[in-house]
Amino acid sequence: MIDEKDKVRSTEEVISTLKIFRDEVVKKYPKKVARKRAKAIVQSDAGAPPEIQANVRTVPGIITQRGCTYAGCKGVVLGPTRDIINITHGPIGCGFYSWLTRRNQTKPEAPEDPNFITYCFSTDMQDSNIVFGGEEKLKQAIREAYELFHPKTIAIFSTCPVGLIGDDVHRVARHMKEELGGGINIFGFSCEGYRGVSQSAGHHIANNGLFKNLIGRDDTVRGSLKYRVNLLGEYNIGGDAFELERVFEKCGINLIATFSGNSTIQKFENAHTADLNMVMCHRSINYVAEMMETAFGIPWIKVQPIGAASTAKMLRKIAQYFGDPELVDRVEKVIEEEMLAVKEAAEQARKRTVGKTVMLFVGGSRAHHYQDLFEELGMTTLAAGYEFGHRDDYEGRRVIPTIQIDADSRNIEEISVSKDETRYNPRKTEEELKALEQQGMEFNEYHGLMTQMEKGALVIDDLSHHEMDKLIEFYHPDVFCAGIKEKFCVQKMGIPLKQLHNYDAGGPYAGFQGAINFYRDIEMIVGASIWKEIKAPWESEEYVEATFAF
Amino acid sequence: MENTCNLCAPLGACIAFKGIEGALPLLHGSQGCATYIRRYLISHFREPIDIASSNFSEASTIFGGNKNFNTGIDNIIKQYHPSVIAIASTCLAETIGEDVHRLIGEYRTSHKRPKDLPLLFFASTPSYKHSHYEGFLLAALAALQALADHRSAPRQRLNLFSNLIAPEDIRHLKEITDDLLLPSMIFPDYSDTLDGVFHENYPRIPQGGTPLEYLRSAPKAFCSIELGYILNSAAPSPGEFLRNLFSVPSLRTGIPIGIRQTDKFFDFLTQIAGKNLPQKYVDQRGRLIDLYIDGHKYLAGKRPLIYGEEDLVVALAAFATEVGMKPILCASGGESGQLEDVLRKQLGDLFPSDMRVAQGVTFDDMKNILNDNDLHPDLLIGNSKGYFLARLWNVPLVRVGFPIHDRIGAQHLLSLAYKGSSILFERIVNALLDDAQRNSSIAHKYM
Numbered sequence: 002m003i004d005e006k007d008k009v010r011s012t013e014e015v016i017s018t019l020k021i022f023r024d025e026v027v028k029k030y031p032k033k034v035a036r037k038r039a040k041a042i043v044q045s046d047a048g049a050p051p052e053i054q055a056n057v058r059t060v061p062g063i064i065t066q067r068g069c070t071y072a073g074c075k076g077v078v079l080g081p082t083r084d085i086i087n088i089t090h091g092p093i094g095c096g097f098y099s100w101l102t103r104r105n106q107t108k109p110e111a112p113e114d115p116n117f118i119t120y121c122f123s124t125d126m127q128d129s130n131i132v133f134g135g136e137e138k139l140k141q142a143i144r145e146a147y148e149l150f151h152p153k154t155i156a157i158f159s160t161c162p163v164g165l166i167g168d169d170v171h172r173v174a175r176h177m178k179e180e181l182g183g184g185i186n187i188f189g190f191s192c193e194g195y196r197g198v199s200q201s202a203g204h205h206i207a208n209n210g211l212f213k214n215l216i217g218r219d220d221t222v223r224g225s226l227k228y229r230v231n232l233l234g235e236y237n238i239g240g241d242a243f244e245l246e247r248v249f250e251k252c253g254i255n256l257i258a259t260f261s262g263n264s265t266i267q268k269f270e271n272a273h274t275a276d277l278n279m280v281m282c283h284r285s286i287n288y289v290a291e292m293m294e295t296a297f298g299i300p301w302i303k304v305q306p307i308g309a310a311s312t313a314k315m316l317r318k319i320a321q322y323f324g325d326p327e328l329v330d331r332v333e334k335v336i337e338e339e340m341l342a343v344k345e346a347a348e349q350a351r352k353r354t355v356g357k358t359v360m361l362f363v364g365g366s367r368a369h370h371y372q373d374l375f376e377e378l379g380m381t382t383l384a385a386g387y388e389f390g391h392r393d394d395y396e397g398r399r400v401i402p403t404i405q406i407d408a409d410s411r412n413i414e415e416i417s418v419s420k421d422e423t424r425y426n427p428r429k430t431e432e433e434l435k436a437l438e439q440q441g442m443e444f445n446e447y448h449g450l451m452t453q454m455e456k457g458a459l460v461i462d463d464l465s466h467h468e469m470d471k472l473i474e475f476y477h478p479d480v481f482c483a484g485i486k487e488k489f490c491v492q493k494m495g496i497p498l499k500q501l502h503n504y505d506a507g508g509p510y511a512g513f514q515g516a517i518n519f520y521r522d523i524e525m526i527v528g529a530s531i532w533k534e535i536k537a538p539w540e541s542e543e544y545v546e547a548t549f550a551f
Numbered sequence: 552m553e554n555t556c557n558l559c560a561p562l563g564a565c566i567a568f569k570g571i572e573g574a575l576p577l578l579h580g581s582q583g584c585a586t587y588i589r590r591y592l593i594s595h596f597r598e599p600i601d602i603a604s605s606n607f608s609e610a611s612t613i614f615g616g617n618k619n620f621n622t623g624i625d626n627i628i629k630q631y632h633p634s635v636i637a638i639a640s641t642c643l644a645e646t647i648g649e650d651v652h653r654l655i656g657e658y659r660t661s662h663k664r665p666k667d668l669p670l671l672f673f674a675s676t677p678s679y680k681h682s683h684y685e686g687f688l689l690a691a692l693a694a695l696q697a698l699a700d701h702r703s704a705p706r707q708r709l710n711l712f713s714n715l716i717a718p719e720d721i722r723h724l725k726e727i728t729d730d731l732l733l734p735s736m737i738f739p740d741y742s743d744t745l746d747g748v749f750h751e752n753y754p755r756i757p758q759g760g761t762p763l764e765y766l767r768s769a770p771k772a773f774c775s776i777e778l779g780y781i782l783n784s785a786a787p788s789p790g791e792f793l794r795n796l797f798s799v800p801s802l803r804t805g806i807p808i809g810i811r812q813t814d815k816f817f818d819f820l821t822q823i824a825g826k827n828l829p830q831k832y833v834d835q836r837g838r839l840i841d842l843y844i845d846g847h848k849y850l851a852g853k854r855p856l857i858y859g860e861e862d863l864v865v866a867l868a869a870f871a872t873e874v875g876m877k878p879i880l881c882a883s884g885g886e887s888g889q890l891e892d893v894l895r896k897q898l899g900d901l902f903p904s905d906m907r908v909a910q911g912v913t914f915d916d917m918k919n920i921l922n923d924n925d926l927h928p929d930l931l932i933g934n935s936k937g938y939f940l941a942r943l944w945n946v947p948l949v950r951v952g953f954p955i956h957d958r959i960g961a962q963h964l965l966s967l968a969y970k971g972s973s974i975l976f977e978r979i980v981n982a983l984l985d986d987a988q989r990n991s992s993i994a995h996k997y998m
Binding site for chain 1: 552553554555557558559560561562577580581582583584585586587588589590591593594597598599600601602603604605606607608609610611612619620622623624625626627629630641642643645646647677678679680682747749750751753755939
């Protein structure tokens with residue numbers, strides 16, 4: 002939570018006007034919609050987070066921020082891996098719109114290493130495929146891709162019509178695996194756009210696929226460093242993964258796999274040789290963490306290396322987990338070294354940022370993680386919410402048993418995972434885990450966004466366009482964080498918008514260097530004089546009249 | 552297919568819908584389509600773009616989307632008060648066989664006061680058929696089909712169907728018809744809606760767009776001009792529709808880029824207006840010629856790869872060849888089958904004997920066509936998606952068309968008529984000069 006001294010009056014204002022805001026904002030909706038939306042607008046209370054409605058179907062016609070299942074599966078989770086050929090089975094739009102639009106970056110180790118993320122592979126379905134089936138076209142696309150690139154792995158992603166016409170992408174995958182032979186790995190995802198409430202369904206489907214088809218296929222223990230970790234839910238937007246890789250390396254920590262920023266097939270296949278899983282984006286990847294714990298005995302912790310202090314906290318957690326004094330010392334030294342530049346940058350930025358306010362409506366984690374950075378800048382979060390979060394992302398994992406399973410969740414395959422007979426190896430004994438817990442470490446835990454927010458601040462799930470307009474009209478935050486769809490509406494209202502999906506042209510924002518970048522970008526945004534120039538001098542009432550002096 | 556050179560039909564439909572006064576587009580299908588298409592259009596136009604969705608779930612996919620459709624319309628009306636709700640279908644709705652005309656009819660009849668409802672109309676744009684270009688034209692056609700009213704009084708007005716061009720191009724066309732004192736309907740006119748100014752009070756539905764009254768009375772205009780030789784080969788174009796149904800004479804010319812195509816366009820306009828070309832445009836033509844003379848030495852013999860929608864490719868190729876360039880390949884994702892014929896006809900004796908024409912191709916095909924023949928373009932002229940090819944060959948890319956998401960100001964790129972051609976000509980020459988300076992071992996100050 003923000004430092005007492007950085008606090009501004011507006012939080013109290015928000016709190017006092019919250020009830021009015023909710024009533025005012027839902028008034029515009031037809032009755033039934035108003036009732037539904039009111040449940041998704043609550044007042045935060047870190048001590049006792051109130052129940053919020055989340056992960057339910059968007060009301061048609063209200064213009065949501067949300068995307069589709071396909072976007073979550075292909076666009077988010079599998080998209081950033083450079084050496085898988087991702088073929089979109091469907092009409093051209095879906096593949097085209099997810100073609101590098103998230104600004105994921107990747108860096109092949111050698112120039113000759115494969116990198117397919119700059120490609121858009123699609124079956125470009127035509128009406129004859131809709132009528133007569135598209136499986137043959139898909140097979141042909143796989144053959145073509147294979148002949149051209151000889152990839153080790155090909156993944157197939159289903160779009161809406163695929164499910165409707167009954168094309169079986171899994172059957173095609175099996176068939177082609179046999180036909181092409183040579184140990185090629187081909188698998189499909191049933192991630193048709195209509196399948197879930199939002200992209201969140203796609204994440205889950207992708208997680209299942211990662212576990213079934215990639216994780217644990219290669220037992221080779223790689224790397225010489227003894228502290229072996231995975232980072233889950235990091236997608237290397239704007240180079241975030243590069244910065245985190247740098248920090249880990251400096252600390253002597255061996256990052257086995259990142260899911261899935263700057264990743265490769267081999268890293269996924271090797272991930273089960275790590276000794277600790279760290280979950281960054283809880284929403285999109287917690288399933289993999291859970292499954293790997295069950296199958297291989299790797300514990301997981303929640304981390305949020307967005308913000309310099311939070312990055313330091315993550316490193317300390319790792320050191321604490323491995324319990325090696327040598328690592329503890331090294332981590333402390335790195336933190337000390339890195340924090341010098343961070344502090345200097347923060348001081349510079351804080352001259353302009355302290356006391357300013359912000360709203361964040363993005364992602365299933367980012368609306369939470371970026372509050373750390375804003376706190377470091379002395380800025381208060383007045384309102385926040387997720388596009389595709391679930392209740393546990395708001396209220397903490399403790400509510401998971403009480404979440405009602407609806408038809409939409411049932412729609413997603415739950416794969417049953419059991420102990421891997423040969424490779425299950427609990428990394429810590431029960432006693433060791435208990436001892437670590439007593440020292441303050443928390444395993445399999447995420448407390449959610451509301452625990453971080455000021456008491457009374459607004460929390461809104463699946464913000465609609467209308468609600469966004471009203472938020473700005475009521476509270477005039479100094480910065481609004483969302484994505485490109487919201488950017489220009491917000492800016493037309495005279496409020497700067499920072500994109501936190503793809504960082505505009507910026508980044509990295511993770512780790513220590515990332516924090517510095519973020520401070521500078523936010524300082525630039527809140528300090529930009531352009532917002533004062535919106536009114537021409539002759540429109541302003543304080544227009545000063547003067548005469549020429551000769 | 553790898554790296555296609557076209558986008559899906561509902562995206563094109565949404566651009567055309569934004570060119571109708573007071574309209575809000577609704578995509579009937581999964582919410583992902585509306586979200587993806589919004590984010591994609593916004594990254595080009597850098598403007599707020601609201602597109603509603605009927606947010607299909609698995610249940611609506613099985614039992615039909617009428618409930619979602621009705622709720623969607625209710626909510627749009629309540630929040631946006633649009634005068635038109637322009638509906639396009641996605642592949643999901645089309646595959647399960649949604650009858651959107653029936654849904655509209657049912658919605659209207661179930662409404663207490665159907666007269667108070669906004670106009671609802673529908674364009675069928677399954678994404679597995681054609682591309683964004685046909686989607687754009689189908690949506691324009693659907694708007695006319697829904698609105699055109701033969702009972703309107705005759706109008707002294709020209710219908711100008713302006714194709715998929717930049718907002719700045721649309722504004723320039725308006726300036727031209729104004730200067731010729733030729734009352735015109737430019738459709739679809741998204742010059743304000745997709746390139747708005749800063750308002751103190753941000754309007755939910757942006758001002759501007761082709762007035763509904765103009766669309767209603769379009770059958771009573773004295774003439775139509777359509778820009779684009781190919782347009783939609785599978786359905787009547789807006790001009791053909793008005794001609795076939797209401798006997799409005801319809802002329803067709805290319806997108807006016809370069810001297811010859813612009814001359815042709817102005818020839819039509821001045822004849823219709825019964826006036827000589829205003830001096831302003833005579834001067835602009837003169838300056839363009841002057842510019843060609845200044846700059847042709849940099850372009851002579853240069854071999855660009857030109858790609859994009861078919862009609863844009865024709866316009867760019869006509870322009871490129873008249874300034875001395877010899878396109879190495881003219882390529883399009885469009886599949887009319889007419890591209891080569893139209894190019895031969897429009898380029899005439901300027902059609903380079905070794906110029907390749909390929910349609911229905913992807914960026915990867917373009918790469919292969921050239922690489923297989925050991926060819927190498929000097930530059931690329933087309934949208935941002937050619938970036939990877941430009942990088943591969945290490946040549947400049949001059950951005951024209953849609954999408955342009957790696958530069959700002961796509962909405963302000965004027966390329967039409969004499970003035971736009973001058974700007975385009977300068978951009979191409981300067982891109983080559985910049986490239987030459989950057990890669991030169993000696994520091995050239997004068998080029």
